[in-house]
Amino acid sequence: xxxxxxxxxxxxxxxxxxxxxxxxxxxxxxxxxxxxxxxxxxxxxxxxxxxxxxxxxxxxxxxxxxxxxxxxxxxxxxxxxxxxxxxxxxxxxxxxxxxxxxxxxxxxxxxxxxxxxxxxxxxxxxxxxxxxxxxxxxxxxxxxxxxxxxxxxxxxxxxxxxxxxxxxxxxxxxxxxxxxxxxxxxxxxxxxxxxxxxxxxxxxxxxxxxxxxxxxxxxxxxxxxxxxxxxxxxxxxxxxxxxxxxxxxxxxxxxxxxxxxxxxxxxxxxxxxxxxxxxxxxxxxxxxxxxxxxxxxxxxxxxxxxxxxxx
Amino acid sequence: xxxxxxxxxxxxxxxxxxxxxxxxxxxxxxxxxxxxxxxxxxxxxxxxxxxxxxxxxxxxxxxxxxxxxxxxxxxxxxxxxxxxxxxxxxxxxxxxxxxxxxxxxxxxxxxxxxxxxxxxxxxxxxxxxxxxxxxxxxxxxxxxxxxxxxxxxxxxxxxxxxxxxxxxxxxxxxxxxxxxxxxxxxxxxxxxxxxxxxxxxxxxxxxxxxxxxxxxxxxxxxxxxxxxxxxxxxxxxxxxxxxxxxxxxxxxxxxxxxxxxxxxxxxxxxxxxxxxxxxxxxxxxxxxxxxxxxxxxx
Numbered sequence: 001x002x003x004x005x006x007x008x009x010x011x012x013x014x015x016x017x018x019x020x021x022x023x024x025x026x027x028x029x030x031x032x033x034x035x036x037x038x039x040x041x042x043x044x045x046x047x048x049x050x051x052x053x054x055x056x057x058x059x060x061x062x063x064x065x066x067x068x069x070x071x072x073x074x075x076x077x078x079x080x081x082x083x084x085x086x087x088x089x090x091x092x093x094x095x096x097x098x099x100x101x102x103x104x105x106x107x108x109x110x111x112x113x114x115x116x117x118x119x120x121x122x123x124x125x126x127x128x129x130x131x132x133x134x135x136x137x138x139x140x141x142x143x144x145x146x147x148x149x150x151x152x153x154x155x156x157x158x159x160x161x162x163x164x165x166x167x168x169x170x171x172x173x174x175x176x177x178x179x180x181x182x183x184x185x186x187x188x189x190x191x192x193x194x195x196x197x198x199x200x201x202x203x204x205x206x207x208x209x210x211x212x213x214x215x216x217x218x219x220x221x222x223x224x225x226x227x228x229x230x231x232x233x234x235x236x237x238x239x240x241x242x243x244x245x246x247x248x249x250x251x252x253x254x255x256x257x258x259x260x261x262x263x264x265x266x267x268x269x270x271x272x273x274x275x276x277x278x279x280x281x282x283x284x285x286x287x288x289x290x291x292x293x294x295x296x297x298x299x300x301x302x303x304x305x306x307x308x309x310x311x
Numbered sequence: 312x313x314x315x316x317x318x319x320x321x322x323x324x325x326x327x328x329x330x331x332x333x334x335x336x337x338x339x340x341x342x343x344x345x346x347x348x349x350x351x352x353x354x355x356x357x358x359x360x361x362x363x364x365x366x367x368x369x370x371x372x373x374x375x376x377x378x379x380x381x382x383x384x385x386x387x388x389x390x391x392x393x394x395x396x397x398x399x400x401x402x403x404x405x406x407x408x409x410x411x412x413x414x415x416x417x418x419x420x421x422x423x424x425x426x427x428x429x430x431x432x433x434x435x436x437x438x439x440x441x442x443x444x445x446x447x448x449x450x451x452x453x454x455x456x457x458x459x460x461x462x463x464x465x466x467x468x469x470x471x472x473x474x475x476x477x478x479x480x481x482x483x484x485x486x487x488x489x490x491x492x493x494x495x496x497x498x499x500x501x502x503x504x505x506x507x508x509x510x511x512x513x514x515x516x517x518x519x520x521x522x523x524x525x526x527x528x529x530x531x532x533x534x535x536x537x538x539x540x541x542x543x544x545x546x547x548x549x550x551x552x553x554x555x556x557x558x559x560x561x562x563x564x565x566x567x568x569x570x571x572x573x574x575x576x577x578x579x580x581x582x583x584x585x586x587x588x589x590x591x592x593x594x595x596x597x598x599x600x601x602x603x604x605x606x607x608x609x
Contacts, residue, residue, distance in 0.1 A: 015445065019449045020452060023449070027462065030465050031465045142594075143586070143590070145593065146586045147586050147589075148541045148582070148585055150548055151544075151581075151582035151585060154564060154568055155579070158571065158579075162572060162575055169571070246454060249456040249457055253456065253548070253549065256549060257568060267460070268460060271464045282457070283453075283457055283461065286454045286457055287454070290452045290453075290454065294452075
């Protein structure tokens with residue numbers, strides 16, 4: 001039963017990725033402008049129609065759209081993302097691998113800090129309901145959710161780079177360049193996770209099994225750890241999974257503000273340069289990540305919660 | 312004949328307690344101080360947006376104070392000047408217009424698409440539901456901001472593009488919620504009765520199903536307007552939203568980033584406005600949810 005369920009989920013995930021690749025391909029072909037002109041610099045170089053045709057032929061741009069799609073999809077399937085049209089022949093795989101470490105580092109640190117801070121904080125706020133801690137958690141979450149990450153980035157730059165001169169304004173010339181972007185990304189996650197964690201604990205506390213455990217005379221500490229926490233963590237897993245799946249979208253804007261050479265920056269730059277090949281590959285990779293992480297979250301959920309395994 | 316009977320059955324099934332339920336919900340809402348504050352702020356912002364021309368002391372684009380480039384805030388110009396000597400207060404006031412216009416119009420587009428698709432999927436079920444659910448799942452697996460950036464670049468950034476692309480990409484949430492609610496409503500007595508009396512599907516969905524899901528839709532919409540305002544400002548910040556010289560909060564922040572070393576004050580006020588606006592909509596949404604569905608409260 002469980003196996004069937006997951007086989008079904010995997011199939012559906014593949015179907016979603018397939019649809020996304022088609023939609024992306026179609027949108028990219030709607031883009032105005034011929035990349036060949038961008039490549040050569042419009043009007044600067046005199047080229048003949050034959051030369052344009054030759055370039056089109058080299059990149060397969062002269063073939064019908066469905067053939068172009070099939071070639072691209074087949075290559076994608078074996079992990080070959082092709083070459084960038086604009087950055088003359090640089091393999092996209094290389095561009096992605098160059099940018100990946102920056103984005104990975106940013107996100108791993110951000111999510112780790114967010115989890116370390118917000119899980120205990122959310123639990124603490126719920127256990128001490130209506131205390132100062134609880135209000136601080138609620139106000140902090142509300143503000144964190146309402147603050148656009150790029151504005152928070154600007155304010156941090158103003159305070160720590162322009163006024164105090166502790167951190168560099170833009171770029172990654174030293175490791176200090178990571179501090180502010182990580183703080184911005186972590187704050188975004190913290191706001192959501194703290195709120196969910198607090199809500200989950202508040203929901204578990206009045207349950208019968210918690211009251212029974214307390215009634216049996218178990219120490220409050222033990223009840224909190226064994227009965228409250230293990231049950232309250234379930235909804236948090238979903239949220240964390242969801243957040244990890246969409247982390248990349250958060251980095252797009254933040255990397256642009258701090259001028260960091262990561263995946264997000266590669267994406268916006270490629271959109272502006274009309275670099276089809278790079279944009280469509282990145283979108284499919286993003287979507288693939290979302291589908292895989294969602295699937296993993298569901299599986300983890302089933303492993304942890306026996307009620308789902310049986311159903 | 313059929314409709315009038317089914318309408319009677321409809322009201323009957325809700326036990327005539329509707330009015331008291333509604334007034335109880337209103338009372339619950341009014342007791343919630345944060346929600347009422349949110350509502351008051353939103354009303355104020357709407358007034359600012361409507362009367363921006365009267366309220367702004369100067370024209371947001373045309374009044375250029377030559378020689379006062381990037382001047383810091385003063386008493387006559389409380390927000391200071393931007394990098395081309397325009398009065399920032401006036402620009403921030405006019406930015407309210409764009410933020411609310413995009414937030415509300417995009418939400419309206421998303422509600423229409425989402426409710427229609429969700430209601431069709433939930434009501435008809437079967438293969439119709441399978442296909443539409445796949446569509447919803449596909450849209451939800453797209454990283455939203457990446458999709459918006461690509462669409463804005465393809466269509467050419469403008470106010471209309473911004474409103475449209477946000478509207479046609481954020482409806483999946485509504486569809487999912489409405490679909491689930493309609494599926495459970497479908498088997499309820501008053502729908503079954505309406506169907507038995509020969510009501511047409513379209514009519515039943517429009518008259519009996521949709522009014523019953525509007526509560527959740529309104530809650531979701533007020534919570535979504537905040538995130539749409541953030542999306543719009545992010546797009547304008549990246550130069551892919553509403554084009555300059557139109558004053559937008561995101562656009563002013565982009566100027567602020569470009570001149571962060573020389574004119575730091577530009578970056579402050581538009582952001583404060585975004586936070587206040589988003590907070591107000593989120594408080595309103597939370598308040599509405601608690602008022603309409605008291606069981607949800609922890």
